[in-house]
Amino acid sequence: MLKVLKSGFFTTIQDAGRFGYLNKGVPVAGYMDSFSASKLNKLLDNKIEAAVMEITMTGPTLLFEEPTYVCLGGADISVTLNNNPIEQYRVxxxxxxDIISYGRLKKGFRNYLAIKNGFKTPMVIGSRSFYYPLTDKSHLGDQSELVYEACENYNAKISELKVDSFLDEKILHVAIGPEFELLNDRQLEQLFAKNFTVAKDYNRMAYQLEQTIEGHSHSMLTSATLPGTIQITPSGKLIVLMKDGQTTGGYPRILQLSDKAISILAQKKYGDTISFKLVRLNT
Structure with a gap:
């Protein structure tokens, strides 16, 4: 058992996601930064869908009541094990x-803590990912308890990874969305020639951007959306749907983020700058 002595700002359990239910209105959920989380599961020889802890901005204090192995990565946050600093992407x-404590956020926004064989939160529609009200809570609170499998001995094939940090990356690779052709030349120029900053309204559901482009008067039926879908409102505001985002929307879907771009954006916070680069879907 793991006891959450202090929960931090917004700490959840997430796995690879909940797939196959978008037509029922159920978001994918799952880790926002799949790039970082998947690297940690590989270090521990976990299944790719193993559940990890997603830590947002301010991290928790955790008491381990059984032996195991852990590693962490993602946002650059100071972390200690029994008051001794520990490194990212190392088992x-x-x-x-043992007690792990999170300290000051240095760079990025979301950190991940992986544990050998994953956290064993209840399986709900094929996933352990938190998504309220589908799951009974939206995030962990103080004194929460989490189940994990005790592990006395584990011989890691690789005990640490050198991972190229993308926390400073600002360019998001995008593909054209279903309504991309509705954009005029001026909107296209504004979309790809200017920088955008993350607005105050951003979370696991969606990121809104501060700057606008020229608006539109197009009306359309509510249509399917995905994590990474970028919509434009009539006033020209851009809304980027994320892992807990709605499964349908009534605004034109002009762009679609690549998987890596979703991970990059997930590490941005209010005031951070991004820009868009049009590429093929498989980049």
Whole structure:
């Protein structure tokens, strides 16, 4: 059992996501930065869908009551194991009574803590990912308890990884969306020639951008959306849907983020700058 002594700002359990239910109005959910989370699961020889802890901005204090192995990565946050600093993308052995504590956020926005064999939160429609009200809570609170499998001995094939950080990357690769052709030349120029900053309204559901482009008067039927779909409102505001985003929308879907671009954006916070680069879907 793991006891969450302090929960931090918004700490959740996420796995690869909940697939096959978009037509029922159920978001994919799952880790926002799949790039970082998947690297951690590989380090621990976990299944790709193993559930990890997603830590947003301010991290938790965690007490481990059984032996195991952990590693962390993503946002650059100071973290200690029994008051000793620990590094990202490196496997650490945990014994009963060990405490991991998160400190100051240095860069990025979301950090991930992976545990050997994954966290065992309840499976709901094929996933352990938190998504309220489908799951009974939206995030962990103080004194929460989490189940994991005790692991006394694990011989890691690779004990650490050198991962190229993308926390400073500002260019998001995008493909054309279903309503891309509705954009005029001026809108296209504004979309790809200017920088945008993350507005105050951003979370696991969607990121809104501060700057606008020229608006439109197009009306359309409500249509399917995906994580990474970029919509434009009549006033020219851009809304980027994320992992907990709505499954349908009534605004033109002009662009679609690549998987890597979703991970990059997931590490941005209010005031951070991004721009768009049009590429093929498989980049």
């Amino acid at each position: 650490y052995k945990i014994i009963k009574g």
